[in-house]
Amino acid sequence: MAEREVEAGWPGSSVTESNESGSPGRGGGALQWVTVDGPLGVQQEEALKLARNFFYGGFCLLPWLWFVNCFYFWPVLRQRESDPLIRPYVLWSGVGCLTMTVALLAWSLTFAIGGEDVFGSSWRYFAVYDIADKYSMVQMLS
Amino acid sequence: MTEGNILESLGSEIVGIVTPVSICMLLVVLLVQSLTPHGSDVPVASIAMLVYDEQPTDSFTEKLGGAMLNALVFVIIVTVVTFLLVVLFYFRCTKFLRAYMGFSAFMVLAYMGGGVAVLLIQNYSIPIDAVSFLVMLYNFATVGVLAVFFSKMPIFVTQGYLVLIGVLVAYWFTMLPEWTTWVLLMAMALYDVVAVLLPGGPLNMLVELAIERDEDIPALIYEARPNARHIAPLPNSPHPVSISSSASDSAAQATQIPPRWRRRVVTAPPPGNASSAAAAATQLPSNVVNEPVNNQDTVRPIGISALRIESQPQPPGQAQALAPPHSTVVMDGLETSSRTAGRSEIINIEALLEDVAGNGESGVLSAAIKLGLGDFIFYSVLVGRAAMYDMTTVYACYLAIVAGLGSTLVLLTVWRRALPALPISITLGVIFYLLTRFLVDPFIVNLSTHYVYF
Numbered sequence: 001m002a003e004r005e006v007e008a009g010w011p012g013s014s015v016t017e018s019n020e021s022g023s024p025g026r027g028g029g030a031l032q033w034v035t036v037d038g039p040l041g042v043q044q045e046e047a048l049k050l051a052r053n054f055f056y057g058g059f060c061l062l063p064w065l066w067f068v069n070c071f072y073f074w075p076v077l078r079q080r081e082s083d084p085l086i087r088p089y090v091l092w093s094g095v096g097c098l099t100m101t102v103a104l105l106a107w108s109l110t111f112a113i114g115g116e117d118v119f120g121s122s123w124r125y126f127a128v129y130d131i132a133d134k135y136s137m138v139q140m141l142s
Numbered sequence: 143m144t145e146g147n148i149l150e151s152l153g154s155e156i157v158g159i160v161t162p163v164s165i166c167m168l169l170v171v172l173l174v175q176s177l178t179p180h181g182s183d184v185p186v187a188s189i190a191m192l193v194y195d196e197q198p199t200d201s202f203t204e205k206l207g208g209a210m211l212n213a214l215v216f217v218i219i220v221t222v223v224t225f226l227l228v229v230l231f232y233f234r235c236t237k238f239l240r241a242y243m244g245f246s247a248f249m250v251l252a253y254m255g256g257g258v259a260v261l262l263i264q265n266y267s268i269p270i271d272a273v274s275f276l277v278m279l280y281n282f283a284t285v286g287v288l289a290v291f292f293s294k295m296p297i298f299v300t301q302g303y304l305v306l307i308g309v310l311v312a313y314w315f316t317m318l319p320e321w322t323t324w325v326l327l328m329a330m331a332l333y334d335v336v337a338v339l340l341p342g343g344p345l346n347m348l349v350e351l352a353i354e355r356d357e358d359i360p361a362l363i364y365e366a367r368p369n370a371r372h373i374a375p376l377p378n379s380p381h382p383v384s385i386s387s388s389a390s391d392s393a394a395q396a397t398q399i400p401p402r403w404r405r406r407v408v409t410a411p412p413p414g415n416a417s418s419a420a421a422a423a424t425q426l427p428s429n430v431v432n433e434p435v436n437n438q439d440t441v442r443p444i445g446i447s448a449l450r451i452e453s454q455p456q457p458p459g460q461a462q463a464l465a466p467p468h469s470t471v472v473m474d475g476l477e478t479s480s481r482t483a484g485r486s487e488i489i490n491i492e493a494l495l496e497d498v499a500g501n502g503e504s505g506v507l508s509a510a511i512k513l514g515l516g517d518f519i520f521y522s523v524l525v526g527r528a529a530m531y532d533m534t535t536v537y538a539c540y541l542a543i544v545a546g547l548g549s550t551l552v553l554l555t556v557w558r559r560a561l562p563a564l565p566i567s568i569t570l571g572v573i574f575y576l577l578t579r580f581l582v583d584p585f586i587v588n589l590s591t592h593y594v595y596f
Contacts, residue, residue: 037297040367050294057288064281065288072296104274111271126271129264 034086036074047073051089058096063104066097155511156551158366160544162305163518167543169309170522171529171536174316177261180530209321213329220333224344231351231359239360244291247307247362252283254310290362297367304364308515312522316530323527327568330520334562349560362515511551517563521547524571531579534586538578542570 035041042050054069070077073090116123124130200208230239256279263270286303289295316323337343352359521543528535546567554561 035296040297042294046294053293060284061277062281062284064278064285068285068289068295068299071299104277108270108274111274112269115269126273128260128270128272128275129267131272132260132264 034076035072037072041072048085048089051086051093055089055093058093061100063097063100066093066100069093070097152555155366156548159364159511159513159551160547162301162364162366163513163521163547164540164544166305166308166312166518167522167525167540169305170312170316170526173258173309173313174526174529177258177265178317178530205321206325209319209325210329212322213325216326217329217333220330221337221344224337224348228344228348228351231348236360240291243360243362244287247290248283248287250307250310251286251303252279254314255279255282255306258310258313301364304362304515305518307362308364308518308522312519312526315519315523316526320527320530323523324572327520327524328572331562331564331568334564338560338562346560363512364515364518365510365512368510513563517547517567520564521567521571524568524575528571528575531575532583534583535575535578538574538582539571542574543567546570 033039033041034043034047041047051069051073054065054072058066058069070090070093073086076086077090077094111123111126227239259275259279262268263275285299286306289300289303290307318326337345340346348359524543525536525539528539546569547563550561550563550566
């Protein structure tokens, strides 16, 4: 029989108990599979370790890693009273990812749409295909 | 299980492998069509061009001879590097191998991926700026390296990145001159047969070493999802009492053992003895015969493609007993050379180091078909080259390759040992390319232009 230990102290989360001996179906808000891979994915401690590592890793300017974190633990994110240990990491990864993406998009779109009107002559300095032409990257690639 | 079940499960396993191969080929064809529709004007500098630089003006024999020299040099280099890998593996330099493979994967994703992206940006005049481009590339490459080598990630992400690595390397290979490419493909198919089937072949040795030691070879291997039909709910693992008992007394936990994806679990019965325990009825997967220990995700030094069917031990309570463990590894060698400096550096792309040791679980083996990334790459190179002529050759070659892959998979179940994935597909692909290009295409084109069929 297996029980999950739940740490007290996460505000707002309910204490959950896991199923016993692997019978299918969910009891009382507990999640059976915390990852999007279902039975093939990681569980429990390993999942927590992963979620935590991905969360801290994303601070190295890696919003994509945060996104993968959210995708990976989507069942946790979807259910409000799921694993109270993993959920904060995933939730804040999602928030971080959205923030960084919005910032990046804002800059990118300003650059792409604004073009030379907004930036003036320095636009050519930044645009990738101009840089590529300048250094004749096609040659570099060959 | 009935015959129908075997066919069903075999069918879905095959689809699980043919789909990513097809996606890889499709992406390469798209890249080729948009970027270098008729072959590149400036062939890439690479190891495959050490000896002979093909010029469009050379004569037939010159081109053929030069191409064969190039291919020979390439195969020799691949062999040498594979032996080097065997030696390193033999001396257990796992950390070094793993680090090196991580580095080479990062180079592929960042450098080649960045290169292809820049080509696309130039081609389609996408007004992106350098800062966001660099940030995105950095994200892409870092998460890719993590996904393929160093960390557990969603299966979809890992598989996706493997396919992308295959696409990038294959696209790069299509930039070689034409004759060199075709001769190289055939040379690699021959090398594959020799390296895998002959007892002295490097890949054979590698596999045997891995089996002996019960370790995984660091390599790039694509593993399809195991068939989910026999997945039982997993008891929550903090108290894996039911799981950790050895397989020999696993009667009660039969239904509770979940298949793992890319995780090797040690079984109690050693590989050799399992066959004695096997009953007559050996089922094919979904309880695909899993190869205990080692060998599961191994393979691919330098891009060897491994095709494996792994068995899943059936709990004694059920009708089917353990099938003799076997692994069929289809291997193929692959090597990419870096573009910098001019051909001197060899990047080995490989790597899937499974974190095997100390899993603390036993009795569960994953059931999955694995195909090494080198196979993906060479299939895509063939189709990409065919795309440089016309789409008719693409269709013909695609069908030939898929037919070859299917027959290789069937042979896998018959022969139950490591098998090279390249030869049948590449041979069929080359034959059909030549037939289509020189017979079918002129025929069709002439018929259309002269309105014989309305």
